[in-house]
Amino acid sequence: MSHPWSIASSVYDKQGTHDASKKDATREKEAERWRDESDPEEGFKLREKIIGGRRTFGLAVGRDDDYDEIDMSFEEDEGLCLINKLKMEDQDRQESMDKLNKRIKRIEEKAPGSAEHVRLLRRYLDQMDEKIIKGLEANLDICLRSLDTQKKMLEVSKNYITLLEKLAKERSARIIYLEAFTVALQTKIRKLEGEAPLK
Known part of the structure; x- marks a missing residue:
């Protein structure tokens, strides 16, 4: 079953600083890709989002459509x-x-x-x-x-x-x-x- 996860993690440039303009431009020009790192029926998911040459990481808790979104940002x-x-x-x-x-x-x-x-x-x-x-x-x-x-x-x-x-x-x-x-x-x-x- 697919899960409609939608996690808004911050984007960091190579120096680890947030750059909103680069974030918006990249989202318009390049496709976003999520990869599940853990997919239990219930518990937590860790996803890596690759945009251009940068990575962001998001965590979500819950199952199916009943879930709690969590906004987390990690240095790479x-x-x-x-x-x-x-x-x-x-x-x-x-x-x-x-x-x-x-x-x-x-x-x-x-x-x-x-x-x-x-x-x-x-x-x-x-x-x-x-x-x-x-x-x-x-x-x-x-x-x-x-x-x-x-x-x-x-x-x-x-x-x-x-x-x-x-x-x-x-x-x-x-x-x-x-x-x-x-x-x-x-x-x-x-x-x-x-x-x-x-x-």
Whole structure:
């Protein structure tokens, strides 16, 4: 589903200073491009907007048409730092999925269609889940500390800070980032239980 995000971030020139005239001229002459860096069903989105040779970064909170726009401006290095953190989380999740699939195949080869098959898989999934969650919590804490040092410099919506603190407190990041991962695991478990239900 497409989301009608419309974030008005400030534009900075190469020296990092705002230039409204360049902003207006560039918008008239060149196309604007948004790229999603994170697209969970609910939570936050980080988008990079490229206009000419300059980059701006915007953050939005919400889902579907019910969302809260947040106007944030980053120097390029700060924005890229946060983007890279999200990219690393995506990369870690994909690597974990690849390792999981390889491990499942090895288990299936060793004990196909047996109760031991299901027990081994469940034990592995528990270990993998715990490892990923610890990594996500560590990354989230890093983001929180980074934002905390910038509160006085950046005009950050209090709602966004509250959301991040809530995610850290309730560990809702587990639901957001591991949704697809969890669905895949549940599907595997149901399939295996159908072939070899535990007594």
